[in-house]
Amino acid sequence: MKMNRKMAAAGLAGCMIAGMLLSGCGTNGKETAIKVNDDVLTVGEANFFLRYQQAQSTYMMQQYGMYQSGATLWDKDYTASSDSSISTYGDSLKDSAKNTLIQNVCLKEHAADYDLALSDDLNSALDTAAEKTYSENEDVMKKLGTSQDDIRYILELSSYQSLMYDAMTADVDTDVSDDEAKQSTITYARINLTTQNDSGDTVSVDDDAKAKYKTTMEELLKEIQKADDPATTDITSQAKALDSENIVSSTLSYGSDDTTLPDAVKEAAATLQDGEVYDGVIDTGDYYYIIRMDAVLDRDATDSKKESIVSERKQTAYNDLLKSWTDAADVTLTKAWDKLEVTDKDGYTVYVAPTDSASQSSASGTDSVTSSSAESVTSSSAGSTGSSSVSSSSAQ
Numbered sequence: 001m002k003m004n005r006k007m008a009a010a011g012l013a014g015c016m017i018a019g020m021l022l023s024g025c026g027t028n029g030k031e032t033a034i035k036v037n038d039d040v041l042t043v044g045e046a047n048f049f050l051r052y053q054q055a056q057s058t059y060m061m062q063q064y065g066m067y068q069s070g071a072t073l074w075d076k077d078y079t080a081s082s083d084s085s086i087s088t089y090g091d092s093l094k095d096s097a098k099n100t101l102i103q104n105v106c107l108k109e110h111a112a113d114y115d116l117a118l119s120d121d122l123n124s125a126l127d128t129a130a131e132k133t134y135s136e137n138e139d140v141m142k143k144l145g146t147s148q149d150d151i152r153y154i155l156e157l158s159s160y161q162s163l164m165y166d167a168m169t170a171d172v173d174t175d176v177s178d179d180e181a182k183q184s185t186i187t188y189a190r191i192n193l194t195t196q197n198d199s200g201d202t203v204s205v206d207d208d209a210k211a212k213y214k215t216t217m218e219e220l221l222k223e224i225q226k227a228d229d230p231a232t233t234d235i236t237s238q239a240k241a242l243d244s245e246n247i248v249s250s251t252l253s254y255g256s257d258d259t260t261l262p263d264a265v266k267e268a269a270a271t272l273q274d275g276e277v278y279d280g281v282i283d284t285g286d287y288y289y290i291i292r293m294d295a296v297l298d299r300d301a302t303d304s305k306k307e308s309i310v311s312e313r314k315q316t317a318y319n320d321l322l323k324s325w326t327d328a329a330d331v332t333l334t335k336a337w338d339k340l341e342v343t344d345k346d347g348y349t350v351y352v353a354p355t356d357s358a359s360q361s362s363a364s365g366t367d368s369v370t371s372s373s374a375e376s377v378t379s380s381s382a383g384s385t386g387s388s389s390v391s392s393s394s395a396q
Contacts, residue, residue: 029145033337034098036105036329043336044150046101050340051144052154053097055348075344090342098333099326104157106325107164114167118159126155168321169314176306182255183301185294186269189239189249190287191217216243217281217288224277224290231275235292251294253301265289272296 029044054074061067074090086092111117118126130152134141141147191213197203205213220242227233239247254261261269262284272278272293282289295301 027143027145028336029147029150031145031336032334033340034101034334035332036102037109039105039109041101041105042145042150043340044144044146045154046097046337047144047340048141048146048150049101049154050094050097050342051348053093053100054342057093058348072344073347074342088343090344094340094342098337101157102326102329102331103322104160106322106329107160108157110325111160111164114164116163116167118156118163122159126152126159129155165314165318169317172310172313172317174310174313176309178297178302181302181305181309183253183298183305184255184269184296185251185253185298185301186265186291187235187249187251187294188265188289188291189217189220189235189247190289191243191246191248192287194286213246213288214281216247217290220247221277221279221281221290224292225279230277230292231294235290253298255305262287262289265291269293 027043027047029042029047031043032040033043033046034041058067058073061073062069067073074088074093076089078086078089078092081092081095083095086095130148133151134146134148141151193205193210193213194202195205204210220239223238223242224230224233224235227238236249239249252260254266258266264282264284268278268280268282268289269291272291274293274295277292278290282291
């Protein structure tokens with residue numbers, strides 16, 4: 001847990017914000033942004049955390065191909081929320097950052113309930129990370145209204161998430177029976193009975209194609225059944241040899257609450273013992289299936305499911321307790337917080353430097369990132385010709 005806390009703090013400290021954020025003079029970081037019970041989050045603290053979240057979110061969307069540099073992102077309309085104050089993706093991100101900050105303050109406030117405190121080693125690592133973050137980005141921190149102490153406090157707050165988790169979930173029941181977690185494993189081959197028409201709609205194949213597919217699957221079933229040992233024969237290879245284009249095969253573990261497999265397949269599988277092949281082609285409407293029961297009770301898959309169930313119980317207990325604390329908290333959002341915005345005019349992204357010595361450059365004039373061991377963040381204002389980047393190292 002100590003290592004996890006260090007890693008979490010290092011990850012946040014690894015975000016070095018650089019570039020022009022605000023026009024004119026810097027923000028007054030000493031103003032109160034959010035008050036949670038008796039704890040005050042200043043603008044400097046809240047602004048630093050908000051920009052970190054913005055940078056990380058931008059970077060992740062870039063990695064998954066959901067965002068290209070220069071495209072509209074944070075100013076896009078956001079309609080997934082019933083909250084009238086959230087109209088853009090930037091508003092949504094800001095609301096999420098606010099909630100996380102409030103949660104972290106509540107975690108810090110309740111740490112004493114469990115006799116928990118940050119270790120000396122972690123406190124030392126946070127001091128080092130905050131000092132390095134500020135010293136390498138002093139100009140921008142001034143524009144954010146963020147001091148070294150502000151960075152230090154945000155790193156500290158973020159550390160309480162991992163510090164408190166085990167204590168808050170210590171009373172969770174970890175006893176899970178085989179019946180509750182039972183996982184069966186089958187090997188199946190299936191063929192799709194649907195296709196797309198010229199309009200892109202999914203429709204059933206015609207009767208001729210369906211009859212052809214039925215014959216193909218019946219042939220595959222016969223090949224499996226006449227194998228020397230149907231319980232171990234390679235169904236995938238047999239399926240490919242018969243119809244490599246249309247038949248898909250795989251091995252799958254599932255439980256009673258599984259929604260991946262059609263009910264007709266699970267009902268057929270329930271009649272089988274280990275190693276048995278179902279004597280017939282199963283028609284689910286959208287597919288023809290052939291199945292073999294590999295293990296009615298797959299020990300490894302069942303034990304893995306037990307771990308998953310315990311993890312879900314703990315996460316639910318943690319979330320419920322934390323929600324009770326935040327619901328009971330006296331939270332005040334100030335006008336200073338309201339003024340902070342996440343828009344495309346002030347964009348941030350995380351760049352992970354390459355491991356080799358090759359520099360990164362672009363036609364737009366973006367400076368290269370040369371650090372091979374840390375994340376760095378660039379920010380750009382609307383109308384600028386490029387952005388600058390800063391390499392950094394995080395606390396180890």
